[in-house]
Amino acid sequence: MMTSNTIAIARVGMVCALGHSALAITRTLLKGESGVKKVVFQTGSPAATVATIRSAVPTLTPNHWPINRATALALQAAHAILPRNGTPRSADLRLGLIHASAYGNLHSLLTYRSDMYKFGLNRASPMQFPNTILHAAASYLSVDVGASAFNITLSNQSLSGMDALETACQLMAAGAADRVVVVTSEALSQELLSILKTTDDLDWDSPDPFGAKRAGYVPGEAAVAMILEPIARAQTSGGLKHAVLLGSSGVSCGPQTVAVYEQTMRTALSDARLSAADVGCVMANANGSPLDEIEARAIAAVFGDQVPVTSVKGAFGECAAAGSLLSIAAAIFCAQKGYHPPTKGRSKYDHTLSPINLLRKKTRVVKPVVMVNGFSGDIGGCQVWHMPTHAGTA
Amino acid sequence: MFDSGEISADRIVVTGIGVCSPAGNGQRDFWDGLLRGRSHQTPPPWARVESMRCRSVCRVPRRTKATAPDSSFDTGQIAVDACQEALSDAGIAPAVSRMRVGIVVGTAMGGFDTGVNYGAARVPELALINSPAHLLARAFFLTGPVSAVPAACAAGSVAIVYAMLQLQQHRADAMLAGGFDTISDVPFAGFSSLHLLTNDCVRPFDRGRTGFLIGEGAGFLVLETLASARKRKAQIYAEIRGFGLGADSYHVVHPHPEAQGLLSAMKCALKMGRCRVEDIDYVNSHGTATKANDKSESLALNVGLRPNGRKVVTSSFKSVLGHTMGAAGAIETIGCLLALKHRCVPPTWNFQEADPECDIDCVPNEPRPMVLKTIIKNSSGFGGTNCSLLLATC
Numbered sequence: 069m070m071t072s073n074t075i076a077i078a079r080v081g082m083v084c085a086l087g088h089s090a091l092a093i094t095r096t097l098l099k100g101e102s103g104v105k106k107v108v109f110q111t112g113s114p115a116a117t118v119a120t121i122r123s124a125v126p127t128l129t130p131n132h133w134p135i136n137r138a139t140a141l142a143l144q145a146a147h148a149i150l151p152r153n154g155t156p157r158s159a160d161l162r163l164g165l166i167h168a169s170a171y172g173n174l175h176s177l178l179t180y181r182s183d184m185y186k187f188g189l190n191r192a193s194p195m196q197f198p199n200t201i202l203h204a205a206a207s208y209l210s211v212d213v214g215a216s217a218f219n220i221t222l223s224n225q226s227l228s229g230m231d232a233l234e235t236a237c238q239l240m241a242a243g244a245a246d247r248v249v250v251v252t253s254e255a256l257s258q259e260l261l262s263i264l265k266t267t268d269d270l271d272w273d274s275p276d277p278f279g280a281k282r283a284g285y286v287p288g289e290a291a292v293a294m295i296l297e298p299i300a301r302a303q304t305s306g307g308l309k310h311a312v313l314l315g316s317s318g319v320s321c322g323p324q325t326v327a328v329y330e331q332t333m334r335t336a337l338s339d340a341r342l343s344a345a346d347v348g349c350v351m352a353n354a355n356g357s358p359l360d361e362i363e364a365r366a367i368a369a370v371f372g373d374q375v376p377v378t379s380v381k382g383a384f385g386e387c388a389a390a391g392s393l394l395s396i397a398a399a400i401f402c403a404q405k406g407y408h409p410p411t412k413g414r415s416k417y418d419h420t421l422s423p424i425n426l427l428r429k430k431t432r433v434v435k436p437v438v439m440v441n442g443f444s445g446d447i448g449g450c451q452v453w454h455m456p457t458h459a460g461t462a
Numbered sequence: 463m464f465d466s467g468e469i470s471a472d473r474i475v476v477t478g479i480g481v482c483s484p485a486g487n488g489q490r491d492f493w494d495g496l497l498r499g500r501s502h503q504t505p506p507p508w509a510r511v512e513s514m515r516c517r518s519v520c521r522v523p524r525r526t527k528a529t530a531p532d533s534s535f536d537t538g539q540i541a542v543d544a545c546q547e548a549l550s551d552a553g554i555a556p557a558v559s560r561m562r563v564g565i566v567v568g569t570a571m572g573g574f575d576t577g578v579n580y581g582a583a584r585v586p587e588l589a590l591i592n593s594p595a596h597l598l599a600r601a602f603f604l605t606g607p608v609s610a611v612p613a614a615c616a617a618g619s620v621a622i623v624y625a626m627l628q629l630q631q632h633r634a635d636a637m638l639a640g641g642f643d644t645i646s647d648v649p650f651a652g653f654s655s656l657h658l659l660t661n662d663c664v665r666p667f668d669r670g671r672t673g674f675l676i677g678e679g680a681g682f683l684v685l686e687t688l689a690s691a692r693k694r695k696a697q698i699y700a701e702i703r704g705f706g707l708g709a710d711s712y713h714v715v716h717p718h719p720e721a722q723g724l725l726s727a728m729k730c731a732l733k734m735g736r737c738r739v740e741d742i743d744y745v746n747s748h749g750t751a752t753k754a755n756d757k758s759e760s761l762a763l764n765v766g767l768r769p770n771g772r773k774v775v776t777s778s779f780k781s782v783l784g785h786t787m788g789a790a791g792a793i794e795t796i797g798c799l800l801a802l803k804h805r806c807v808p809p810t811w812n813f814q815e816a817d818p819e820c821d822i823d824c825v826p827n828e829p830r831p832m833v834l835k836t837i838i839k840n841s842s843g844f845g846g847t848n849c850s851l852l853l854a855t856c
Contacts, residue, residue, distance in 0.1 A: 070463065071465060073465040073466045073467065073468070074463055074464070074465055074466075075464045075465065075466055133714065164707070164709075165709070169591065170590055170591060170592070171589060171590065171591065172591050172612070174589060177648065180648060180652070181647070181648055184647065184648070184651050185510070188510065188513060189508070189510055189511060189513065189514055189647070189650070189651045189654070190513040190514050190515075190651075190654070190655075191655075192651035192652055192654070192655045193655065194652075194655040194656045194715075197648075197651075197652030197653075197655055197656065198714050198715055198844060198845075200571070200648050200649075200652060201570060201571065201614055201652075201844055202569070202570065202571065202591055202612030202614075203570070203612055203613055203614035203617075203843060203844055203845050203847065204714075204844075204845075206613070206845055206847070207614070207714045207844050207845025207846070207847075208714060208845070210709050210710075210711055210845050210846060210847070211711055211712065211713065211714060211845070211846070214711050215709045215711050216708070216709055216711050216722070216723070216726065217707065217708070217709060217726075218707035218708065218709050218847070219613075219709040219711075219845055219846065219847050220611065220613045220620050220707070220847060221611065221612045221613050221614075222609060222610070222611060222612075222624075223590070223591035223592045223609070223610040223611075223612055224592055224608070224609045224610065225590055225592060225596075228592075231609055235624065235627065237464035238464070238627040238630075238631060239627070239707070240464065240466050240467075241464045241465060241466065241467065241468045241470075242470075242627070242630075242734070243466075243467050243730075243734070244706075244707055244730065246466070260589070263589050297466075298465075298466040301466075312463060313463065313464060314463055315463075318607050318628065318631065318633040319607055319608065319609060320564070320605060320606055320607055320608065320633075321564075321565075321596070321599040321600070321604055321605060321606070321607075321608040322605050340463075445596070446596075446600070447596065447608055
């Protein structure tokens, strides 16, 4: 039972290929549009199909320290929901910060190393060095927003964001903070694309989750920031009760089999003390990769072919660490318009897969409980969220 | 559903430890190295270091035959060895036991550097930050939670906190928690550019201290609940009675001059562990031997932990280990556990002259036998991240 101490997502900010404002992103999503485009990412390189952010991204902090793109995106998302001049250190409000990333600062590291050998090891830039450390974004964010309780970084591939949300809840339950900002960011770079291209996992056309013509995933970049705090505190700070985590499977390692995926979903339901019939929608991990088939079979085994299933990765691309938080944010804002978002794809549902109720059009919310799936390689995790159609004040 | 301030009552204990470090590999050699001040230092293995002020790094003295799960993960062999030792020490064989074991790996540079130097071109998966955690999980047939905590130089300690949360959420029966980092040219040149590396030996808290040497290493602990350990009749090194996190929210590379984050972390650890300041027998400091860190850490110790005017007993293992970055928190925690076991505090080596700005009892140059019951282990990192662990006999 929810009480005033129950921890909820109270604010959400995001930057992605569909835009910067939650309202605009929600409208575009519900129209079934996609942010995926063919882009020449770097002069002289071939065009790549990606979901990239085309607006200007700053390269310096306000006090002129150079920052990389992932950090800049993270700061943009955080500034959408927090004051730029930080939160004053106070015993009454211990603010924690968790940043999550899958690929982090690959571009910074490679550029730094290249410059280091070009100009000499003893002429390496002291101001660029922090950008090579995996904790860079959390460091800049922490100073920027005034985090006093903690600042940590987590990485768990495309489940990083889910992991960060749950860890934030656990740390607040343990009394380590009164409010936590969770930020995930992932930035595209030519270096990352070069590495991803070697996998043969990319779709060069457009993403097609669960579709008959799916041929892989399309990489994307995005940042999402969320504030978690107890409902009572959100009430006084003007926050909303956007969503409450009801249960989770945690993030575990295991083989890529239907049985493992199915068990992961059942564990999350069991943790939430709910049954499959209580779930109003499944936000699938599906991005057009070969894992779609395993996920479809597992969803069919747990939920049958009636529960609505959707994936927003056709619209956002596969944004790695930011992917799961984008799914949660999309589900929250669409639910507040009264709908589940549709799955953007270029072909019909692949009927060689197990039958599921894949949404191709926006669909009215009937039950406010959403399962969010995250599967990546041989790690997986699922979370069950309560997402009311009217957030109201908390 | 999570409620704020709802702390799990499960007590968490350490039942296995494994270490590879510049002081020695395996807990016996490691302990001997700490007591004798043995440090394996070599010239850096990279070209063009002649112009550098610092010309030494701390290396793991010997390598075992490669057993890593992927030949591209050869830099991670020290992590494989440390995990193997910790699991054997705890009497756990995940491949055959029914225990659900998870892993969390702290690293400052490791995941990326492994990917960039050795694997990314051949195995794109290694470009992911969490690849070491993933590969270790695969190597030891772990099916529990898996994650990476790249929280800069506090990562090893924060990984232990993450593991505690997983156990208290009953996500696993046991957790391997620790950190690893290998030396590489990027942190060598980067720390050097910030004038943090010494051309002398590492002299924590000494008036003439000039910085640290970077080191490599891996340290892993097996954590489980007290109930589980008793049921298995496992040896118990100590209970992790509490933890505290704190953020400076001050500067990306400089510690807060009044160590606000560290002070807050120590206070939180004491509060969670229901301990008084008088109960603390020894503090294992972060002690990097930089001017700023040792001064602010000494201040925090004197403000936060000086009962009745008595100087708290403190030492830094970095005088022999160098700064093992993301592994430091875990390796040094293992040193603390061995100190509890052997009733002896390893000294701060290379100490010559007291610094009035570091007014602490730093156990200079000689091991100090003493009955130890409660220890605080401090770790700090870039971005002002701080973590204190409260270790106590069980």
